[in-house]
Amino acid sequence: MRYTFNLKTLLLATLLVMPLLFGSIAPVFAQEEAPAAEAAPEEEAGPVDDYLELVESSGAEYAPAFDFFTTSMLWTVIAAALVFIMHLGFATLEAGLTQSKNTVNILFKNCFIISIGLITYALIGFNTHYPGDFNGWIKFGAPLGAGNVDDTWGYGGLSLAMTGYGDFIFQAMFAATAATIVSGAVAERVKLPSFMIFATILVGIAYPVVGSWHWGGGWMGDLNGGNGFKDFAGSAVVHAFGGFAALACVLLLGARKGKYTPEGIKPILGHNMPLATIGVFLLFFGWFGFNGGSVLSAAPGPLGLVFVTTTLAACAGALGAILCSWIVLKKPDLSMTLNGFLAGLVGITANADIVSPAGSMIIGVIAGIIVVLSVIFFDKLKIDDPVGAISVHGVCGIWGILAAAIFEVVPEGGEKQFGIVGQLVGVLAVGAAAFIFSFILFLILKVTIGIRVSEEEEAEGLDIAEHGAPAYNI
Amino acid sequence: MRYTFNLKTLLLATLLVMPLLFGSIAPVFAQEEAPAAEAAPEEEAGPVDDYLELVESSGAEYAPAFDFFTTSMLWTVIAAALVFIMHLGFATLEAGLTQSKNTVNILFKNCFIISIGLITYALIGFNTHYPGDFNGWIKFGAPLGAGNVDDTWGYGGLSLAMTGYGDFIFQAMFAATAATIVSGAVAERVKLPSFMIFATILVGIAYPVVGSWHWGGGWMGDLNGGNGFKDFAGSAVVHAFGGFAALACVLLLGARKGKYTPEGIKPILGHNMPLATIGVFLLFFGWFGFNGGSVLSAAPGPLGLVFVTTTLAACAGALGAILCSWIVLKKPDLSMTLNGFLAGLVGITANADIVSPAGSMIIGVIAGIIVVLSVIFFDKLKIDDPVGAISVHGVCGIWGILAAAIFEVVPEGGEKQFGIVGQLVGVLAVGAAAFIFSFILFLILKVTIGIRVSEEEEAEGLDIAEHGAPAYNI
């Protein structure tokens, strides 16, 4: 037997001692805050009793709206779960559209991103994203804590139909998205530790700072003549942010070996189209939470509208991409169709609550056409983006922001709120910030620890080179 | 470099010009209707304020039920999302049960169906499906528009706990199902453009017209002595409709080459059973929305009953299929087990709200047995249905309709509402309509542009032949 008894004993001892060890130090943490007082009701009283007590205690102003608050909060956490599943969508889409020799690496990256994204958002991101009173540009926040907690009205008063934890978890699920978008663009040649450092800083610091300009009450509120920047659920502050970060990284990283040859472009085909399709449908599914949850309540009117516009834009996007790819590429291309869904979804994300169903279809069709042309365009420029992330999230993100101004439905007697110029200023600011921050950070990594695997590792595949295990053994 | 600068410039210019181009024509569409007035609340007022205002303004009759409306509407859109994910279930099930050389084709078809299904349902289907006052047989509707929109009570009054958009999106997710069912049956040899035309017309016209007979207030309301046809969530008007359309298409299309030989039936095995299993579990998951959402509110009693009967029928269906396949085929067959789940689900769909849990288990077991025998039976007849769609949706759809009459729970002091004859008349009418319409339409396509790929293309596989790309590169 190759393994000594000592190692076995050590492991066993570690397992047994660990709980006791932490038992002695953990109460320090446990006392930090006390959010769970109501969370542990006494056995004899049920939740309905608690509810009645709460309604009574909250006084005349709040009581009638308590049920609305409860339903809205329920929707918020369900929407958070839906956004969570988008990360599986990203993981499978990215894995499906790349080579099988890099699959473990891609899946690992996505597991890491969602994990580090959530944890950093709790430690610093959330209160940086929503800094309260600040200079409009930047204010780093404290970890998620007592100030973010209230079971009912104390957190947001009448202006927010969710608890502090509800607000956190919904926004936290968004946060990792930006890094995930980059992951797809740099796939198949990025060095793992460098990407992990980059992703951590991007999602932990850059994303919430830039996001605070719009959602945190920052300077973007002055755009469009004081009506504010219109970016409903994040075409700019999530998708264009990720897309332009991806562009910066790809420019520094270079194309995969063998893609751009003197004889022309040699497409590197995805290894598993069912996996890619699963990814896109899960992203579509999760987008109901992404956009629907961004209503920030269960208000029936906006909720219905957002579901309809989101769906129709996605479907129109697929049809637009089918049509465009059939004409341009002379065949009905599945991967373009899949990107067409996503293009429509990114395009509607900025404006889902202010356009009509007819408008949403047009936004989607155009997004679907744009994404096909854009993917071809970047390929011509030899900017190698294996999954089309820059086109889907960056270019269509811009389109969504502009579409908000173009397709805004003006109520009778009302007037237009958002203009092309104001919208363009906003999205370019976000894109520039993402690009510059990413370029500098990734450049530092490039000149220090390096950002690209060796040619041998790239040829062998990152699964064996970095993880020592293949994805498939069929 | 093989690509000229001109193409690159043209693409870039197109990308840039497109938004501006549409910016000038789009306002025409944007002004069409103004549903989004309440969707853009002013910054300072939150959703709870809006809610309180709405409750106050809606008057004494409606106010107390507003929370119920809100919760019901929330359930409606969540259910729509669940039904959406069924389309991924169909796509993966169909892909898994067929050969790997046709996988891209199958995935593409499913992407197309959900897209065109949603768009045609918005353009014509919805208001044809729910025509309001009509002759009971057919009335083509206008596109989704102002008449279908109200944030709260104006749409359905006290009789419908959802907004117009909520009603639309839930029903729209159903609509594409019929064409998807056909897709599985004609897989691996159908010509893509013909199928796309067929699917578009089936889902855009035939489905809503036939559906209007039952759900749109049509002639089926006179069945069962005026109690109406009992088809809770669509065993007939969705599943049998799709199953009999599939039967017509398969009869015109013929079997796959090499399946029925002089030496007997040569099974063509599915290429990826994990994919097929993912498909069935996602369909089961989505069925909670399909049946649960068909309660059309969040009323706790019916909702709980429907979840229980739906689940027990599916599970009993799997057990019935396991038992039956083990006896008949001498082995525990996975694909039969998977079809057993679906058989149980189709069987309970007509009656989930009027049977007991015990009844639902019996309905499921019988459906699971039926589907195994039916799959074998159609194979004997040389009717080649790669995924068993005709058996699962057509045959078990009939069974579900009859089961409504057989297992209806009659409340104490009440009397039986639904009879075998009335139910049979209804489901045969639906099946006949689907069959005849599909037969004629597909026949026209056959004699014009053709419905079947060439023998060479079938042998090579549709992925390369029609799409120029394989599904796997492992």
Added chain:
Amino acid sequence: MRYTFNLKTLLLATLLVMPLLFGSIAPVFAQEEAPAAEAAPEEEAGPVDDYLELVESSGAEYAPAFDFFTTSMLWTVIAAALVFIMHLGFATLEAGLTQSKNTVNILFKNCFIISIGLITYALIGFNTHYPGDFNGWIKFGAPLGAGNVDDTWGYGGLSLAMTGYGDFIFQAMFAATAATIVSGAVAERVKLPSFMIFATILVGIAYPVVGSWHWGGGWMGDLNGGNGFKDFAGSAVVHAFGGFAALACVLLLGARKGKYTPEGIKPILGHNMPLATIGVFLLFFGWFGFNGGSVLSAAPGPLGLVFVTTTLAACAGALGAILCSWIVLKKPDLSMTLNGFLAGLVGITANADIVSPAGSMIIGVIAGIIVVLSVIFFDKLKIDDPVGAISVHGVCGIWGILAAAIFEVVPEGGEKQFGIVGQLVGVLAVGAAAFIFSFILFLILKVTIGIRVSEEEEAEGLDIAEHGAPAYNI
């Protein structure tokens, strides 16, 4: 033609006769109970009318809380659907982490477990799990029936915000989990019929009996000085129960051939890491229902807290496993990362409603470290667990129970409710019961019909040996 006309005729006749046959005997079942009286509203009255009537009729005490009840019940059934999808997660995780030649067998087992689990839970489990007044140890219950049914308050009064059917379906989805955990540990060499018998008895009898000690009002209520055993959503009564049942089975079954050789441990790699990753993300997704639904209402405070602690623990678990595996195994291991998510989830399951976000992160990190060490430890002991089920569910289940005592947040002025000793007694009692019951039952199966396939079958793979069909034909 090899098939005679007689068989064909027989099949057709069977299909046709079956509905009629059952039509004559079924009404016996249908009359058993009448739960669906309100489930079939008259056509003219809509759900809102029904609601108003119900509110009026339920009297002063219940009326104000009716909306809370409705929302809570909606959450309960949605949570049940989320827990359902965990079974797809288990199926794909287990299939992905094992060899491709046993994939059909694994998928079949998982289809069977969910089916038989639901059905037995309806027939005996539910009312054994929640026996009402009993001796604290065991009382077998009747099938799901009239006593479990009420549309609103009659079932649980003010102490439970769900109907009887809602209670049933949520708990039923949990039940099959225990057997599923075992399935992973015995994969690749267990004899199918033996496993099916074992799983049926485990899930139908052992699980609800042991569960009744805690959730059914049994003896565990006396632990912790009368405060009761703290196991919020089942780290012990679901996960440790399954983990220790798995340990017993593996000890009786022995390791897979070729894993432990005189030359050392030869890892048997999983055949499909994307499948395994899909599994873990779906389990994470479903856990929002598992833990979130265990709030047993839509109360906003606890719901938000549970979502946050569950998510942070899972993410911290993955990070802990990445760190630990990188140090110990010298590489960032994907399968360890995946198990890290699950470890964190199992660890938080006992205590998600009484710890702080900071506490949940620590619980998760430790769980992630524990699972890596534990997997290595059991491998050293030559206890062959292909998916790490004993470590994930058994060992981390214990950790979660202890963590409840360690990280419990004590409200200001309150006092600690749960102690290490009381928690340890509880979890060891559950583990011992699961182990002993499983050991005896599996031993009986071993000496009677056998529990292990032949060496030839194991080498060939269970797919061909037991099911006659491979999983892949790519």
